[in-house]
Amino acid sequence: MEYTITVLAGDGIGPEVTAEGSKILQAVGARFGHRFILYPALIGGNAIDATGSALPEETVTACRSSDAVLLGAVGGPQWDNPNAKVRPEQGLLGIRKALGLFANLRPVTIHPLLIDASPLRSERLVDVDLLVVRELTGGIYFGEKRREQGQDGEWASDLCIYTQAEIERVVRMAAELARGRHGKLTLVDKANVLETSRLWRSVTTRLMREEFSDLQFDWMLVDACAMHLLRRPSDFDVIVTENMFGDILTDEASMLAGSMGMLPSASLGVGAHGGKRMGLYEPIHGSAPDIAGQGKANPLATILSVALLLRHSLGCEAEAAAIEAAVSNTLESGIVTGDVARPGQRSYHTAEVGDAVAQRI
Numbered sequence: 001m002e003y004t005i006t007v008l009a010g011d012g013i014g015p016e017v018t019a020e021g022s023k024i025l026q027a028v029g030a031r032f033g034h035r036f037i038l039y040p041a042l043i044g045g046n047a048i049d050a051t052g053s054a055l056p057e058e059t060v061t062a063c064r065s066s067d068a069v070l071l072g073a074v075g076g077p078q079w080d081n082p083n084a085k086v087r088p089e090q091g092l093l094g095i096r097k098a099l100g101l102f103a104n105l106r107p108v109t110i111h112p113l114l115i116d117a118s119p120l121r122s123e124r125l126v127d128v129d130l131l132v133v134r135e136l137t138g139g140i141y142f143g144e145k146r147r148e149q150g151q152d153g154e155w156a157s158d159l160c161i162y163t164q165a166e167i168e169r170v171v172r173m174a175a176e177l178a179r180g181r182h183g184k185l186t187l188v189d190k191a192n193v194l195e196t197s198r199l200w201r202s203v204t205t206r207l208m209r210e211e212f213s214d215l216q217f218d219w220m221l222v223d224a225c226a227m228h229l230l231r232r233p234s235d236f237d238v239i240v241t242e243n244m245f246g247d248i249l250t251d252e253a254s255m256l257a258g259s260m261g262m263l264p265s266a267s268l269g270v271g272a273h274g275g276k277r278m279g280l281y282e283p284i285h286g287s288a289p290d291i292a293g294q295g296k297a298n299p300l301a302t303i304l305s306v307a308l309l310l311r312h313s314l315g316c317e318a319e320a321a322a323i324e325a326a327v328s329n330t331l332e333s334g335i336v337t338g339d340v341a342r343p344g345q346r347s348y349h350t351a352e353v354g355d356a357v358a359q360r361i
Contacts, residue, residue: 002035003314006066008043008059008095011079011088012287013297013350014072020299020354021070021306027358028310028319039066043095044074044088044287054091060098063280068313069099070306071282076289096136099278101267103170104134105177105308106250106284108233110257111331117258117340120230128256130236131181133174134246136267138166139196141243162196162242167203173268174240175212184237185212187219188245200242222249229253250284259339260285261298264305266312279313281305295349298337300327303357326360 007022009015025036041059048054054074063069074088081087095101108130115122143159171187178185187204189197201219208217220228222245228235229249233256241249254260260283267280283301291297304327311320330336335356338347348356 001033002037003067004037004039004065005309006039006041006059006062006069008041008063008069008071009046010043010072010074010287011045011076012073012289012292013285014044014074014287016072016292016295016297016350017283017299017302018070018072020350020357021302023354023358024303024306024323024361025070027361028306028316028323031322031361032316032319034316034319043071043091045076045079047091048079048086048088052086054086054088055094055098059091060095063095063099068278068309069095069280070302070309071095071280072302073283073285073287075287076292093141095280096267097142099280100137100269101278101280102135102137102166102270103173103268104132104136104246105266105268105312106132106134106246106253106263107308108132108250108253108256108263111262111328113331114258114262114340116342118256119258120233120256124231124233125256127234129182130233130253131177131238132246132250132253133170133177133238133240134250135162135166135170135240135242137243138162139243160194160196162199164199164203167200168207169270171204171207171240172211174238175208175215178215178238179212182237183214184216184218186225186236186239187217188222188225188239188241188249189219190222190245191219192221196242204240225249226252229256254284259298261301261337261339262304264301264303264308266305266308268312277313279309281309281313295351296338296347297350298339299350299354300330300337300357303327303354322361323357326357329360330356 009018041062140160147156191197191201269278307320307323310316
């Protein structure tokens with residue numbers, strides 16, 4: 001089979017980790033008889049410098065004509081003025097919107113050898129296997145923004161809007177995923193304060209009653225969830241939540257695994273014929289400009305994102321499983337970057353870790 005993948009390396013360590021992800025795709029192609037055509041395109045800060053836009057139209061066109069998109073990271077100190085009219089993050093938000101990617105999947109599992117890398121006590125990390133499904137194209141990030149001068153000085157507002165249809169589609173996806181896992185769905189909201197959360201609560205409760213009564217369902221306020229993710233993370237199966245809450249909670253959950261460099265993500269749209277769906281795949285970490293170009297970046301989150309790409313967009317389950325097994329074997333061989341290395345353990349270069357995974361596929 002032949003597949004076209006648009007690679008958006010982005011900024012900071014993005015080019016380093018996407019290079020390793022591309023290496024893994026080629027290794028998969030060699031073993032399983034696929035041909036991956038990798039098409040580079042600009043996004044984020046580098047795109048601003050080259051074109052004046054964080055998301056050039058050429059990039060959108062390339063992504064729309066691809067089978068899937070692999071992204072590194074965007075942003076850096078040279079583009080870090082919050083008052084700038086054009087910012088790298090606009091590229092990320094824009095490509096999600098342009099491709100109709102409404103659900104972000106962030107799985108959190110912990111390899112036994114990396115338990116000591118987490119700041120949590122080891123006994124709290126046993127059997128942690130959770131999935132956060134974050135709504136991606138609505139809410140406060142996309143609402144109208146105002147900042148004006150008033151009688152009492154400046155004031156600002158960010159409008160948060162959700163529709164019933166937006167909530168239903170992401171909850172349905174989360175519930176279907178829960179059916180294939182451990183059968184439990186937790187809605188996270190702030191329904192004691194926010195009207196949008198009260199809509200989330202009523203819509204989700206009705207859907208679970210009418211369409212997913214076979215699942216175990218509960219809800220939790222976002223502040224309580226933030227506490228229980230650290231106190232009893234193994235109790236969670238699938239969490240579904242709105243855009244901003246999901247953004248914050250998944251960064252917190254990354255500490256369960258000890259490093260953001262270990263956690264992949266998939267941003268998915270509506271399914272197409274044949275069960276495939278457009279998706280954008282990226283590590284959850286940022287551009288880490290302080291270590292860019294030094295070979296210190298952990299490529300495993302990007303490599304595991306490639307596994308999600310194969311599974312969700314290309315329908316290649318065996319190939320995805322081969323990558324995950326190769327990552328596990330690489331960890332067991334002690335070939336890791338410094339962010340997850342144990343005291344006294346050798347730290348390997350980004351490319352060395354990528355090579356080790358590729359060799360094990």
